[in-house]
Amino acid sequence: GQSLEQPSEVTAVEGAIVQINCTYQTSGFYGLSWYQQHDGGAPTFLSYNALDGLEETGRFSSFLSRSDSYGYLLLQELQMKDSASYFCAAPTDTGRRALTFGSGTRLQVQP
Amino acid sequence: NAGVTQTPKFRVLKTGQSMTLLCAQDMNHEYMYWYRQDPGMGLRLIHYSVGEGTTAKGEVPDGYNVSRLKKQNFLLGLESAAPSQTSVYFCASSYGPTGGFETQYFGPGTRLLVL
Numbered sequence: 434g435q436s437l438e439q440p441s442e443v444t445a446v447e448g449a450i451v452q453i454n455c456t457y458q459t460s461g462f463y464g465l466s467w468y469q470q471h472d473g474g475a476p477t478f479l480s481y482n483a484l485d486g487l488e489e490t491g492r493f494s495s496f497l498s499r500s501d502s503y504g505y506l507l508l509q510e511l512q513m514k515d516s517a518s519y520f521c522a523a524p525t526d527t528g529r530r531a532l533t534f535g536s537g538t539r540l541q542v543q544p
Numbered sequence: 545n546a547g548v549t550q551t552p553k554f555r556v557l558k559t560g561q562s563m564t565l566l567c568a569q570d571m572n573h574e575y576m577y578w579y580r581q582d583p584g585m586g587l588r589l590i591h592y593s594v595g596e597g598t599t600a601k602g603e604v605p606d607g608y609n610v611s612r613l614k615k616q617n618f619l620l621g622l623e624s625a626a627p628s629q630t631s632v633y634f635c636a637s638s639y640g641p642t643g644g645f646e647t648q649y650f651g652p653g654t655r656l657l658v659l
């Protein structure tokens with residue numbers, strides 16, 4: 434099975450940079466995904482890392498180190514609208530057909 | 545494209561009642577999923593399907609049944625609702641083996657309250 438650990442809450446100020454970490458324990462590993470969810474809304478896909486290194490998409494970047502069983506989501510130039518919950522996710526099994534999600538990190542952006 | 549839609553948006557049940565949640569997607573996705581989300585617990589996979597006519601158990605399948613008679617629809621049934629099934633239910637879909645299952649598209653959710 435899979436187990437993903439994230440901090441429960443992170444606070445940062447507008448314009449700053451914040452890093453949300455995710456550590457995982459898996460029986461096999463095929464990459465790490467990140468999702469964003471605003472209060473009352475549905476999760477939306479942000480990024481996916483299949484290989485080690487940094488993937489950049491605008492203000493958001495995601496990093497993976499398979500040797501360390503660790504990844505993070507980096508949010509730059511924080512805006513108030515970035516206040517949301519962020520989930521990391523990894524394949525549930527070797528069949529790579531479903532995802533297991535972490536419990537999520539709630540990001541509060543303050544003015 | 546409507547994407548992923550869910551019916552109903554909100555429902556109140558009494559203990560022991562049954563109901564069916566409907567999920568529909570118009571993206572021709574192979575894979576579909578049902579999750580439940582409780583406060584502070586993230587998303588937990590209930591059941592999923594990798595194609596029309598197939599279903600598989602997820603992390604928390606007890607008390608739920610599913611069917612995928614048509615590729616675009618995935619139904620979640622509660623035969624005898626219990627207060628522990630009070631939750632927000634999300635349906636999701638993804639392309640599948642050729643397009644990447646890591647990117648899942650979620651519906652707006654169904655809020656279920658069991659009294």
